Amino acid sequence: MKFRDLSDYYEKLSSISSRLEMIDLLAEMFSRAGKDEVRGIIYITQGVLAPPFEGIEFGMAEKMVEEAVAFSTGCTKKEVEVEYRKAGDMGKAAGLIKGRSRSRGLSSNELSVNQVHRSMLKIATTAGGGSKDLKIKMLASLLSQSSPLEAKYIVKYTMDELRLGLGDATILEALAAAYCGGRKHKAQLERAYNLCSDLGLVGEVAAAEGLVGISGFKVTLFKPIRPALAERLPTAEQIMERMGGTCAVEQKYDGFRCQIHKDGSKVKIFSRRLEDTTPMFPDLAAAVVNEIGEKSLILDGEALAYNNVTNEFLPFQETIQRKRKHNISEKVEQLPLHLFAFDIMSLGGKDLISEPYSKRRKALEATLAGSATMSPATMILASSPKELEDFFEKSVEEGLEGIVAKQLESEYVAGARKFSWIKMKRSYKGELSDTLDLVVVGYYLGRGMRSDFKFGGLLCATYNEKKDAFETISRIGTGFTEKQMSELQGILGKEVVREKPPRVESIVHPDFWVYPRHVVTVRADEITKSPTHTCGMEEGGGSGRVGLALRFPRLVGDEAIRKDKGPEDATTTKEVIEMYRNQKRVRAEDS
């Protein structure tokens, strides 16, 4: 496929807001691509160079791109800067300049999508002395071969500003339509994606082998599995009712989620967001090699600073100090980590993901038997609400967050929040028992003192999985610390977009829109019905054209933005509706 054709599709996609139309157009685009082109097309469409867990970044600052545009069009850097300011978007500016420049007529229209993807990968991985100039030259060379429209999308891709409004779920649905016999097979593609976290690979297999290849997908060492997540319920009675009989109850640890892959002496540790965090945890990586006999495995667990002598958990504020890129060895000495493993998804080359919890737990206990740095999460079997409640109280007394109950028969549900795992956390009197992780979609200007920071509040949204869209739930206007305000202004101020971003559903208009990218943790007193917010409006969370909102929302945490969560990891609309129903139920039971 020519990059020109891909650019045409992007142009059309940017003018569509209906999700179904987007899926149709994407499916048409995929069916026109060669089997060996699908992977590259998917990465470009996602705005990445490789699956995100490989951590390959473009590494091109704004000024470098400006220079490449100037170089390839014969303009001065000043001219590019002026056009950029006018257009508010470097891609648009590059397209306009290219359209006016003398080199316009030389456009070959021959760039293929694979050529663009390969060149961009080469630019990104060029490092070392003199690499800055080399990167600029390579980008300029690519731009000088491109038409104005191609230049627009190459620059947008480089600057991480593609913003086509396509979530992973939408791309998967289009792949199902193009290669697997229809959108109805989307679930199989989702399963494959949840097992490897590499949308490009899933697309390539779908294009080459159709549904058969997709159904045969297995976990692969060093490709992170999208983590299983827990639903929430507020009382032991409700949890036991939902579990439908004896269940396992594990302590819930508050540290770093670690998914550990081991093959001989090679170890990788992935975060909850599937980033490769191995360099941050050399002590854990060494323990995996030295303290586990099994040659290959994949483990899931939570690592926290723990005093092995007094058997005490250190608070999260201590553990979090291990999150650093420099002087790691010093912190390793001061704050050694302990891993509480709660699952095992692969052992000795055997896929355990579909085995029942009880069997995986046995395998986990046997595997960690000889380790001092790693142990299975403390667990009891509970058959009554009282047993569960007592274990919960004991865990809270020990300084933990709460418990996670697990169905004994359940498989490891990659990438999904299901009732086979249910969490119950410490509750705070008069407040919702759990916090919400919300996506920032806009912000407000400050008044009075706050205006020093040019920041006065956030517009936040939940993630609606069914629609693959973000629905507003709250304006948060109070309770920010100065540190949080300057952090938020510093980050959001650079990311303002002129119009409401695609996938954001909102009736209210903040002073500035931002692309849904950052997650904040919010505590509130209760969930109320609201005509001004869109959360749950269509699902009837509130009834009729009424959505749900938060009463007295405020940010939690020292740092405002949760770096471990992406927008699709935010609390979902479905969960908020569930919390709203529970809140009504608990109130009714109390009165």
Ligand code: AMP
């Ligand atoms: P939350 O972040 O409140 O949604 O809670 C879910 C998180 O709890 C998971 O992503 C894990 O990182 C963490 N967690 C801690 N202990 C456990 C456990 N025993 N089982 C499952 N998840 C756990």
